[in-house]
Amino acid sequence: MNHTSNDTQAVKLSGEEVGKHNSRESCWVIIHGRAYDVTEFLPEHPGGAKIILKYAGKDASDEYDPIHPPDTLDKFLDKKFHLGEVDMNTVEQETKEEDPEEQERQERIKRMPILEQCYNLMDFEAVARRVMKRTAWAYYSSGADDEITMRENHSAFHKIWFRPRVLVDVEKVDFSTTMLGTKVDIPFYVTATALGKLGNPEGEVILTRGAKKHNVIQMIPTLASCSFDELVDAAEGNQVQWLQLYVNKNRDITKRIVEHAEKRGCKGLFITVDAPQLGRREKDMRSKFSDVGSNVQSTGGHDVDRSQGAARAISSFIDPALSWKDIPWFQSITKMPILLKGVQRVEDVIRAIEAGVQGVVLSNHGGRQLDFARSGIEVLAEVMPVLRERGLEDKIEIYIDGGVRRATDIIKALCLGAKGVGIGRPFLFAMSAYGLPGVDRAMQLLKDEMEMNMRLIGAAKIEDLDPTMVDTRNLSSHTTVVPTDTLSLGAYDALIGPKEKVSAKL
Structure with a gap:
């Protein structure tokens, strides 16, 4: 069945049908309730093909949103690859494992200072x-x-x-x-x-x-x-x-x-x-940034080394x-x-x-x-x-x-x-x-x-x-001692080296 943006179909695609297209040879993704065929776009993606393939046949909206302007698909993906609406009730919701780090962050958010406590x-x-x-x-x-x-x-x-x-x-x-x-x-x-x-x-x-x-x-x-x-x-x-x-x-x-x-x-x-060329920002690289690259500008290119962090992934053009x-x-x-x-x-x-x-x-x-x-x-x-x-x-x-x-x-x-x-x-x-x-x-x-x-x-x-x-x-003296700026010490994140592997529990 050929789904194109020209179809005036009332029937929505099912999650099962989209899920079949989960490989490099045929890669569909769901963004905000609509399916897109991104197979031909894989080699051109500024963030590399790997991150798209991770969501092949699935709903990629949460990963897509922070990095892409909302008009990205309209601008850079030919309309013939816009496959139409998906019945989201038929899309299997992935159960996300509870992330202890995220739980701790949510607790810190509850305790964050009120705005009026920010004086500078x-x-x-x-x-x-x-x-x-x-x-x-x-x-x-x-x-x-x-x-x-x-x-x-x-x-x-x-x-x-x-x-x-x-x-x-x-x-x-x-x-x-x-x-x-x-x-x-x-x-x-x-x-x-x-x-x-x-x-x-x-x-x-x-x-x-x-x-x-x-x-x-x-x-x-x-x-x-x-x-x-x-x-x-x-x-x-x-x-x-x-x-x-x-x-x-x-x-x-x-x-x-x-x-x-x-x-x-x-x-x-x-x-x-x-x-x-964008510089090496090692803190960014160590965070194992897993989001996709911004698509403000279209680009022809190749898979980007994701270990280089967000900066490299969004700059290949x-x-x-x-x-x-x-x-x-x-x-x-x-x-x-x-x-x-x-x-x-x-x-x-x-x-x-x-x-x-x-x-x-x-x-x-x-x-x-x-x-x-x-x-x-x-x-x-x-x-x-x-x-x-x-x-x-x-x-x-x-x-x-x-x-x-x-x-x-x-x-x-x-x-x-x-x-x-x-x-x-x-x-x-x-x-x-x-x-x-x-x-x-x-x-x-x-x-x-x-x-x-x-x-x-x-x-x-x-x-x-x-x-x-x-x-x-x-x-002009790069040896001048300046008074310690205690405010910046509270904000600066010191660089760290590689961490040891955590041994698996028996």
């Missing part, structure tokens, strides 16, 4: 560490190799000290500013982070709503769990969003994504340039051949401002200016790529004096991300010449632990801190922040 961004991370699923925590919190860069991103801010002005009228403090021409209430944006549904079933739309409430910009990730259109549709009124782009080896796909983003009203294109010579092509296909995300040295900032892009993000990918890459704030301190010396400081907008946890971090970046900062993980952790109220509180805490610290440094508005207000002499 690190508090959300400490709570999330205890209440998130292990694989989700490992994916969000992991950094490259020894995680030196990930921790340095945060601690680098502690090497910068203030030189406050006194007797300044700071009764009224205004920390609104513009970023790429958009007026925002505070100089941060929600930077792109992958797989939001790992932390919360609603995914990145929660960040969209939080950004709207606080009038900040959200950067939409290529590897979001929600579809791009879902996130744009969730925006309200004249809410501004940017697009973060991993460049696909297939430039037709890249062009289609960029043109669609512009058509839907995106106001900035941030091309990720620090990820020709990224083009390692991307180079400076591709920039004119991007400029030819869009009128959106183009920014390079992941620039890490002054020479490349100057080259970006010469290439005519509108901005750069000084970033090392949250410490998830090259370990021992310098922090964004340190690179900023190197870049801005050179740009000022050459009269180039107004030719490009400079942003930084990585390790921003306090409004003082934002202020330090602006004093040194950044237009704004990107914040990612803290909002993921706030969302994972407390949903939208968590994101709302996290953003409000930053605003409260910003007002207080602007007053204390002697700045009534953003324009008052300048390099004379910070002492950066310790910043």
Whole structure:
């Protein structure tokens, strides 16, 4: 019997019939009550064929949801392989073994602190560490190799000290500013982070709503769990969003994504340039991530080594051949401002200016790529004096991300010449632990801190922040001892080595 999307059959498929197609030669899966023939798609799946075959002939909805945007099958699986509805009453429900680890997590959730006990961004991370699923925590919190860069991103801010002005009228403090021409209430944006549904079933739309409430910009990730259109549709009124782009080896796909983003009203294109290959995030790898890869971008490819964790599984489409010579092509296909995300040295900032892009993000990918890459704030301190010396400081907008946890971090970046900062993980952790109220509180805490610290440094508005207000002499020294940051100790998950096998009971 040939089941295609063109059938106007009233009869639903039975679970028994679907269950017969449980091999590499004929592989059907059920997603949200509908059957799909994914046999031909197996070799192309970014997460490898193995994970699909695990659910061949079965209901894969629970595994599918956190990683895939809901429009994935419509976009990337030919309609002839959409087999129709399944009578779910006839589908055998797998009895899941009780997982002691999950039971313990549920108990911790019952005991979690109330939202009002979170007084700073690190508090959300400490709570999330205890209440998130292990694989989700490992994916969000992991950094490259020894995680030196990930921790340095945060601690680098502690090497910068203030030189406050006194007797300044700071009764009224205004920390609104513009970023790429958009007026925002505070100089941060929600930077792109992958797989939001790992932390919360609603995914990145929660960040969209939080950004709207606080009038900040959200950067939409290529590897979001929600579809791009879902996130744009969730925006309200004249809410501004940017697009973060991993460049696909297939430039037709890249062009289609960029043109669609512009058509839907995106106001900035941030091309990720620090990820020709995703880094080794060993905590993620050790968690034996078993979910499937995101399918935001279609890809031709091969089975991915699942031992590499979620990061590798979702990134097989990224083009390692991307180079400076591709920039004119991007400029030819869009009128959106183009920014390079992941620039890490002054020479490349100057080259970006010469290439005519509108901005750069000084970033090392949250410490998830090259370990021992310098922090964004340190690179900023190197870049801005050179740009000022050459009269180039107004030719490009400079942003930084990585390790921003306090409004003082934002202020330090602006004093040194950044237009704004990107914040990612803290909002993921706030969302994972407390949903939208968590994101709302996290953003409000930053605003409260910003007002207080602007007053204390002697700045009534953003324009008052300048390099004379910070002492950066310790910043370039990688041997500088900084005070122990006890809050981060409560949130950081130390790396571990291989564990011994548990001997089987006789």
